[in-house]
Amino acid sequence: MKQLPLCSDLLVRFFPANTAWKFLRNLPVAGYTRKASDDLFHINFALFRWQKDPSNFSPIGMPSYSSAYDSYGMEMLWSLGYLFQDKYNADSQSIVGIQHKNLYDLSCTIWRNLKQNHCYRIKDALHDATSKTNHGTSNESSQLKQVAFAIITPNRIEYQPMQMTRCHRGFELYPPENWLLVHIRGYNGIDKINNIDLQMRVRFRNLMIKGIARDKRYFQYFGSSGSQMNDQAGWFLSLPHGTTIESARAKIGDLSKILNVSTYISRVGLYLTTLKSTGSDIPSAFQVRIAGCKGMLSVDPKSKSNEFYIKVRKSMVKFESDDWTLYIVDHSRPMPLSLNNQIIRLLSDLGNSNGIFESIQMRCIDRKEFWHPPAKCYLNALDSLNQSIINENQQKYKNAKNFLIRNKIPLPVNEARCLFGIADETGTLKSGECFIQYRSLENSSTFEKYIVHIGTVLVTKNPCLHPGDIRKLEAVYVPKLQSCIRDCIVFSTNGHRPSFNEMAGADLDGDQYWVYWGNEFQIEEVAKPLLYPSTKKSCVNRITNELIVDHVLDTFTDTAPGIIANTHSVIADKHSNGTFSKECEECALLFARAIDARKTGENINLTPIMKLKDKYCQTYPEWMMKFDKPKMDPPSKSINEILYQKAQDAWIHPDSYNDTLRYFPVIQNPMDETAIDIDESDANLEQEPEQIETKAKCCCPWILIILVAVGFFIFYVIKHK
Known part of the structure; x- marks a missing residue:
């Protein structure tokens, strides 16, 4: 058992x-x-x-093919174990006897059908008309590459259909066929791993250090980008003969001076951040990687049309490198904004009535106004991926009601935006001031119209747990900035403490800000911001591959931010002072340190939080969707609970809202669909699985x-x- x-x-x-x-x-x-x-x-x-096979056949080994794609397709099927191998042994001629011109595509068809129906017959795939060519060059561009993709679990390695991915700088060091994209998951191959025992740790550690054997090569763990660290994923590299993983990492630049393991991993991750094309339009601000530098670049108001240069601040330099090619990670553009449970709670505690939130939610349910304009309004300079490719990569989809139940309520696009933050290079803005020029996204607009907002704005950065994280700034008109800066928020560099730093300890190194200038949400009295002291980084004598892998595994299973955020949510719901309580303030301070722990290497002491959890978290409000935990009795009376229950009771006609892609930070759906953009600020948010149909x-x-x-x-x- x-x-x-x-x-x-x-x-x-x-x-x-x-x-x-x-x-x-x-x-x-x-x-x-x-x-x-x-x-x-x-x-x-x-x-x-049930029937007994009269033949006494011996198990057949995995066949080999001359084509790399065909070989990968068979390896992908073979990794399914008995699901495929037993059927292949009994009916191998279905594949071996047929010279299918697209064997990889046939393998993908069999793989998908076996994942849905474990009794699927191989021979049925030959009559399946759904086979599509996936590996042709027609889908590839200079920005897209097709790479091998695997999921490793505590007891198996399962290869997936090749994934189309945006390029990263690592592809300049080694070709795509040398890279393997890996996700670490639990036994079911779907869930992330929350707790890792010794046996699991030894297995994952050996695979990361010694390598994953595939196609007569070994793929060793190279590194992970920031988002991959959150997703328990990373890039594995097949090394040329005579090359070590340490020397491969050294190719990106001089990392010898870095003695903090967390910093070392994040610097390697800079080379693995996916890159984007800017197209023909020229954005105002760019999140970039250049040499060993990272940060934001914005158009210099003093520059002339025929001047081309880049000024790098000292704070942007993370390590020494001779690769001065400019790589664009992201850039300013119209990005719609949504409410979430954290911000709803903070705005409520800051004096906004329940009726305001209910009114905004009801407009979405009744569809008296669009959630957001058609997707074509958002494309701007960002080149979108082909929808069929996205479907092929099995990205997750959710519908409008799922968003509403999680209190992800879209705000009017001409009253709120998600904006990159940059510094005021002109020195014009005073403390407490900002500059905002946004592109109007009226449905009837046939041309680009930019509006400079003048007046009060509410600004914060996700995730935010303290009322003081929401700042009230004054947007002003600055002629020098109007000519060159749009679709981002410009902060003042004057004053004792910059406004952006008061928002959950944010910076201008690529952070995106929650910015609202509508008339419905108001803050009469701004809460005092918390001080988020920096933590001293721990150092070692020498960075080794073993230290890197151990730290990555520790980070993958770090549940501290989620535990703190969940405890904070329960306390805010139950305490009479809400997020203004001392207990919530304690959670907010420790949460900021837990988030930074991946950079500093600090070991977070959760003892104070566990005491608060024992005191407050015996029951949970329904809106937190902790279905395995006891529910509050009597039920919560918070605005979060009210919105959740209304969303549960809401009926949305299936023709009213199309399923929405939840992957890119910009809407990239077909232009005729109603689009909903979602941020991922809730620390305890879990994705819903795709429903699997069964066949008898x-x-x-x-x-x-x-x-x-x-x-x-x-x-x-x-x-x-």
Whole structure:
């Protein structure tokens, strides 16, 4: 029984056949959830004929192919284990006997069908008309490369269809075929790993240090970008003969002076940040990587049309490098804005009535106004990925109601934006002032119109846990900035403490800000901002590959930010002073340190938080969607709960809102679709899995074999002990 949780499926034979239905009826089918702690499991079963094969065939080894794509396709199928190998051994001629001109595409078809239906027959793929060419050069550009993609779990390595990815600077060092994109996941291959035991750690550590064997090569862990660290992912590199992983990392620049492991990893990650094309339009501000520098570049108001130069501040230099090619990570552009649970709570505690939030939510539900204008308004200079490619890469989709239930409520696009923050190079802005010029996105607009906002604005940066993180600034008109700066917020550099630093300790190194200038939300009395002291970085004598891998694994399973944020949410909901309480302030300060711990290497002491959790978190408000935890009784009366319940009761016609891509920070849907942009500020947000359709096969009248999720079997055995 101890080994059953390691299995993805159970093959159960019933005799007589009618006992199968008695078994199925006793299963706790109560919906679907990915979290094993919920004691609810997804049923995925198929009925098929049991027969004994008269032939005495021996297992066939994995075939080899001359084409790299075909070889990868077979390796991808082989990594499915018995799901494919048993069927291949019994029916190998379905593939071997046919010289399919697109064998990789055929492999992808078989792979997808087997993932949905474990009883899928290989020969059926030959008649499946859904095969599409995926590896042709027609989908590739200078900004897009196709790379191998694998998921490693505690008990297997499963290769996925090749993924189209934006380029990073690492492709300049080694070609795409030398890179392997890897995601670390739990036993089911879907969930991130929250807790890692010794056995799991040893396995992942060995794979990262010694390498993943594939196609007669070994791929060792090279590094992860900032977003990949959050997603428990990274790039593995196949090294040329005679090259070590240390010497490969040294190619990016001089890292010998860096003695903090966290800093070293983040500097390597600079080379792995995906890059974007700017197209024909010239944005006002760029998030860049150049040599060993990172940060924001903006158009110099003093420059002339025929002058081309780059000024790099000393603070932008992270390490020495001779690669002075300019790489663009992101740039200023119209980015819509949404409310989220944290900001809703803070604005409520700062004096905004429930009716304001309910009114904005109701307008979205009733669709009296569009969530956001058509996607074509947002493309600007950002080149969009082809929708079919995005679908091929299996990005997650969510519909409008899912957003509403999570209190992700879009704000009017001409009253609020997500904006990059830059410094005032003219020195004109006074303390407490800012400059905002945004592109108007009226649906009826047929030309680009830019508006300089003058008046009060509310500004913060996600994530934010303290009322003082929301600042009230005055937007003013600056002629020198109007001519060259748009779609970003310019902060003053004057004063004792910059305004941006008062917002959860933000900086101008590429941070994006939540900016609202509408008339509905108001703050009469601004809360005093917290001081977020910097933590001294720990140093070692020498950075080794073992130290890097150990730190990455520690970071992957670091649950401190989520624990603190969840505890803060419960306290804010239950405490009479809400987010102004001392307990919430304690959480906010420690949360900022926990976020920075990935850069500083600080070990966060959660003892004070665990005491608060024991005191307040015996029950949870429903809006937090902690379905495996006891609910508050009586229910919460907070605005978050009110909005959540209204969203639950709301009915949205399926024709009113199309499913929305939740991947890029800019809307990139077909132009005729209604688009909803979502930020990811909630630390405890979990993605919903894609629903999996099941298909029933024919059944013999005297015997059944049922393929069921292992959770049901365990439940049944325990129940009838």
